[in-house]
Amino acid sequence: MTAATFTLRLARPADASLLATMSREFIEDGLRWTWRAPRIARQIESSDTVVLVALEGRRLAGFAIMSYGDTNAHLNLLAVDPAYRMQGLGRRMVDWLEKTARNAGIFRITLEVRAQNFGGRCFYKALGYREVLLLRGYYQGAEDAVRMRHNLRVDVTSS
Numbered sequence: 001m002t003a004a005t006f007t008l009r010l011a012r013p014a015d016a017s018l019l020a021t022m023s024r025e026f027i028e029d030g031l032r033w034t035w036r037a038p039r040i041a042r043q044i045e046s047s048d049t050v051v052l053v054a055l056e057g058r059r060l061a062g063f064a065i066m067s068y069g070d071t072n073a074h075l076n077l078l079a080v081d082p083a084y085r086m087q088g089l090g091r092r093m094v095d096w097l098e099k100t101a102r103n104a105g106i107f108r109i110t111l112e113v114r115a116q117n118f119g120g121r122c123f124y125k126a127l128g129y130r131e132v133l134l135l136r137g138y139y140q141g142a143e144d145a146v147r148m149r150h151n152l153r154v155d156v157t158s159s
């Protein structure tokens with residue numbers, strides 16, 4: 001089997017509906033669906049947020065949404081289609097977004113992940129994120145979250 005080749009680009013308004021469906025299936029499964037198309041469309045248009053999509057050919061393979069503040073960036077959503085997992089795509093999207101943060105002088109990334117999402121927690125740990133807080137009932141009072149943080153300053157090397 002040949003390895004998939006992915007290209008990354010910024011999302012367009014026309015992508016919002018498919019990203020919302022991916023969010024419902026891969027991220028919000030079992031919770032009330034909050035990341036619907038209009039909300040994602042607003043993120044695509046927002047000047048403080050980057051919505052990144054990954055394509056294999058014309059097929060959407062993954063996406064990520066990061067909001068940038070003055071000193072902190074927050075990873076709101078990240079998903080890779082199951083057909084393309086464990087091929088480095090999640091890492092590649094996070095690397096891209098972190099590089100963008102560094103270039104903007106932002107060195108701290110935070111995120112929340114469902115406490116029961118052990119695969120997601122392992123993924124973020126593999127990328128250098130630390131678990132810093134348990135947020136009880138964070139998801140609609142029904143499920144806990146784990147806040148994770150990545151200090152990008154410790155990874156900076158000169159070249």
Ligand SMILES: CC(C)(COP(=O)(O)OP(=O)(O)OC[C@H]1O[C@@H](n2cnc3c(N)ncnc32)[C@H](O)[C@@H]1OP(=O)(O)O)[C@@H](O)C(=O)NCCC(=O)NCCS
Nearest residue numbers: 026078079080085086087088089090091119120122123126
């Ligand atoms: C979590 C997710 C984004 C990972 O994407 P991916 O493209 O499969 O991850 P990668 O192939 O880039 O893996 C990067 C590293 O994380 C590790 N990893 C990825 N998924 C893992 C899992 N389920 N369990 C343990 N480790 C995992 C990989 O082994 C790899 O480690 P290495 O580089 O040390 O070998 C993907 O599984 C997904 O979309 N899950 C559903 C949505 C979700 O949980 N999103 C995150 C919370 S919002």
